[in-house]
Amino acid sequence: MQAFLAILRYDFGQLIRSWISRIWVPLLVLPAFALVIIAHEESELASETLAFYVWAVMAPISAIAVAILASSAISGEATIISDSILSRSVTRTEYVAAKIISRLGFTLAVYLIVVIPFTYFVIRYAASDTSVVGVIIGLMMLAAMLMFLAALGIAMSVTMSSVLPAVLVVLLSVTLSGPVLQFLGLTWMSTTAVIDQLPETFRGDAQAWDQLRVLLVFSALSIVALGSSVLIFRNKDL
Amino acid sequence: MYIVQTTDLTKIYENSYIALNALNLRVDKGMVFGLVGPNGAGKSTTFRILLGLQKPTAGEVSVFGESMTPERADIRRRIGYLPTNPSFPKHMTPITYLEFVGSILGIDSSRAKVQLARLLQAVDLVGASAQRIQGFSTGMMTRLGIAAALMGDPELLILDEPTSGLDPAGRKQTIELIRELSGRDRTIIIATHILSDVERVCSDVGIISQGRIIYSGPMAEMRRLARQGSISIEIEGNASAFEQQIHTLDEIGSVRYERVGSEFRITFLGTEPLSEYVQRVINLIDRTGVEMLYMTTGADEIEEAFLRRLEDDRTRGFLRAAAWVAVQDLNDDPIAEFTKLERPDAGISRNPAI
Numbered sequence: 276m277q278a279f280l281a282i283l284r285y286d287f288g289q290l291i292r293s294w295i296s297r298i299w300v301p302l303l304v305l306p307a308f309a310l311v312i313i314a315h316e317e318s319e320l321a322s323e324t325l326a327f328y329v330w331a332v333m334a335p336i337s338a339i340a341v342a343i344l345a346s347s348a349i350s351g352e353a354t355i356i357s358d359s360i361l362s363r364s365v366t367r368t369e370y371v372a373a374k375i376i377s378r379l380g381f382t383l384a385v386y387l388i389v390v391i392p393f394t395y396f397v398i399r400y401a402a403s404d405t406s407v408v409g410v411i412i413g414l415m416m417l418a419a420m421l422m423f424l425a426a427l428g429i430a431m432s433v434t435m436s437s438v439l440p441a442v443l444v445v446l447l448s449v450t451l452s453g454p455v456l457q458f459l460g461l462t463w464m465s466t467t468a469v470i471d472q473l474p475e476t477f478r479g480d481a482q483a484w485d486q487l488r489v490l491l492v493f494s495a496l497s498i499v500a501l502g503s504s505v506l507i508f509r510n511k512d513l
Numbered sequence: 514m515y516i517v518q519t520t521d522l523t524k525i526y527e528n529s530y531i532a533l534n535a536l537n538l539r540v541d542k543g544m545v546f547g548l549v550g551p552n553g554a555g556k557s558t559t560f561r562i563l564l565g566l567q568k569p570t571a572g573e574v575s576v577f578g579e580s581m582t583p584e585r586a587d588i589r590r591r592i593g594y595l596p597t598n599p600s601f602p603k604h605m606t607p608i609t610y611l612e613f614v615g616s617i618l619g620i621d622s623s624r625a626k627v628q629l630a631r632l633l634q635a636v637d638l639v640g641a642s643a644q645r646i647q648g649f650s651t652g653m654m655t656r657l658g659i660a661a662a663l664m665g666d667p668e669l670l671i672l673d674e675p676t677s678g679l680d681p682a683g684r685k686q687t688i689e690l691i692r693e694l695s696g697r698d699r700t701i702i703i704a705t706h707i708l709s710d711v712e713r714v715c716s717d718v719g720i721i722s723q724g725r726i727i728y729s730g731p732m733a734e735m736r737r738l739a740r741q742g743s744i745s746i747e748i749e750g751n752a753s754a755f756e757q758q759i760h761t762l763d764e765i766g767s768v769r770y771e772r773v774g775s776e777f778r779i780t781f782l783g784t785e786p787l788s789e790y791v792q793r794v795i796n797l798i799d800r801t802g803v804e805m806l807y808m809t810t811g812a813d814e815i816e817e818a819f820l821r822r823l824e825d826d827r828t829r830g831f832l833r834a835a836a837w838v839a840v841q842d843l844n845d846d847p848i849a850e851f852t853k854l855e856r857p858d859a860g861i862s863r864n865p866a867i
Contacts, residue, residue, distance in 0.1 A: 364590035
């Protein structure tokens, strides 16, 4: 437990200092401010404003940031892992668990720090048409998708030995998943379909089963990706 | 109980490269064991398996009498490890890094600070303790690695090329530090290809070649055996006549020599004691009518012995394979098998060939 906490603190410190975090947060916050002002002055609908922000700002910027942060979790410090950390009294499970919690925790923290105040200001200053339950479910669905992206990044980070290919695989998977899922008749699972549905979701008009299905599927996929990461890392030669 | 024991340890990377080839290694408590071998012999792979960083393809490895796996953090808690050319988090300073190592090891903060201050002084990094690791030279990295390896006051210290990248003063200091660390129930394993380092600090030595131990024994024995087969002599007179007769000193093929002017360095690969060879050389001097100016036994002996071991191992590869098959058929006892393989039957006896 001691080692787990030490690695968790170490990794969190690294994430806070990283250049990607320093860029990611301002890139999310500045457009959010602008959108609140515009929505207020133009009396835009809150549900449409929130969905637009997710589509134009949150999704593309966060996808890249999370892909980089998660994919560099382990492959980014490949040389240091064995020399400095895993040759000491740390189990593989402690190490990978600390990495998973710090990367997922950091992603979730940034998401919530940005999205909660933004949502509050949009609902307050734009033309209010949202339901509280709808907003909560919509934000949970986005969080589930971000968590899945982070989990996929960590899985790639464990599998691949360098960061760049891992990031590319994650981003390509997200980009290509839309056409592939459409071909398989699973369009509802694609990120595009979920984002398209967001105005309805925020208004509380979407079908409960559709929302639950998205939450369950992305949560299950995240668990599978993280479970695989732990298994692969435990058996990997360093 | 051995502190470290491997039995037929084998590591094959991606079915294409054999890094360890049925390696049998035993290290007793309190030993300073030098693992000597050329680059690519399998020293670092052995260490990584001992630490649970890699899994063996076949064979067994035990440390402190227990099987080592990647999840055995409790065993690693008792081991200090210095890798070759170590890497550390570049944004940290020696102090923050050693604090981090201390927290991983579960050392309380105040004790860790006392320990790290003492270690930074011991490895001469006090002056650089506020600098980021990013700007460190190779020597500084090695010294920091030694300090990190010692943070938990380990019972077993594994040092992979500890003097690599160090200047002569740093090397001397490191050797002195290893000497100080030996004893007090601590076991040290040092991998190196610098034989003078091994001679200076090790109580025992193992020679590793192509992934297997080809010699293992006390350093004093290695020294004695090394001296045993080598005579250097300078003569005056008909050196050519003397040279023509050298091959008669022992059986055909078991005498080698090098000549530089009137100096001869004669190496005996036979099984007779050194005194017998000295007598034969003196007789040859009498027969050929030359005058002896000086005679010594052994010079650069350890290096010479090491190289002869390697050469001998290479030339006897097929014999060894046959011996291994025979032992597999006759004996399932791994210790007996080890003894037979690493000793006379395999053609690498401790006595003559060294």
